[in-house]
Amino acid sequence: QITLKESGPTLVKPTQTLTLTCTFSGFSLTTSGVGVGWIRQPPGKALELLALIYWDDDKRYGPSLMRRVTITKDTSKNQVVLRMTNMDPADTGTYYCAQIRAMPGSWFAPWGQGTLVTVSS
Amino acid sequence: SYELTQPPSVSVSPGQTATITCSGDKMRDKFASWYQQKPGQSPVVVIYQDNKRPSGIPERFSGSNSGNTATLTISGTQAMDEADYFCQVWDSSTVVFGGGSKLTVL
Numbered sequence: 001q002i003t004l005k006e007s008g009p010t011l012v013k014p015t016q017t018l019t020l021t022c023t024f025s026g027f028s029l030t031t032s033g034v035g036v037g038w039i040r041q042p043p044g045k046a047l048e049l050l051a052l053i054y055w056d057d058d059k060r061y062g063p064s065l066m067r068r069v070t071i072t073k074d075t076s077k078n079q080v081v082l083r084m085t086n087m088d089p090a091d092t093g094t095y096y097c098a099q100i101r102a103m104p105g106s107w108f109a110p111w112g113q114g115t116l117v118t119v120s121s
Numbered sequence: 122s123y124e125l126t127q128p129p130s131v132s133v134s135p136g137q138t139a140t141i142t143c144s145g146d147k148m149r150d151k152f153a154s155w156y157q158q159k160p161g162q163s164p165v166v167v168i169y170q171d172n173k174r175p176s177g178i179p180e181r182f183s184g185s186n187s188g189n190t191a192t193l194t195i196s197g198t199q200a201m202d203e204a205d206y207f208c209q210v211w212d213s214s215t216v217v218f219g220g221g222s223k224l225t226v227l
Contacts, residue, residue, distance in 0.1 A: 046220045047221070
């Protein structure tokens, strides 16, 4: 059974850097074709890709936030870490991590439960 | 950047067919995936690669893609299908999501 769980602060101040950790089980990020992505969702709004990382360290970023986002993996801990700099109240929302597999038109499944991050002073 | 357009809301009567569209330039050249998200829950993929259903997804969910539009069809819609639905494609080596459609089962 594949599971993913997000962890990190629930409240950050404007201009601070957010660090979120996705801890997963049931698969390895050393397996060919496997990847993990971070997706966020402001309250009542659409999903948005932040970043994703594959088993071979190939990284992809969402175009609107790529200057603020960094994604890394720790295969020994089964973790993927997202860092987002210069947080703003507009970054408030639920942050999800999800598995993705490298294939034509690849999709995210399964997803973690999500973690709500509020940006406020 | 690439944009996907979905109707903000779709209404359907129980037992009828619901159709949710996702429009984008040359959509037919891309694979579309669809996610269902119920209130307070994480998204779940219901269609991938235009028309494939993951195990556990009811047969009443189907998908198609032609021209500039991908379509999610729910036949014999049930009250439990009331949710937000998001389409997703790949473009320029990154992932793009549609704005989402709220399906109301009246």
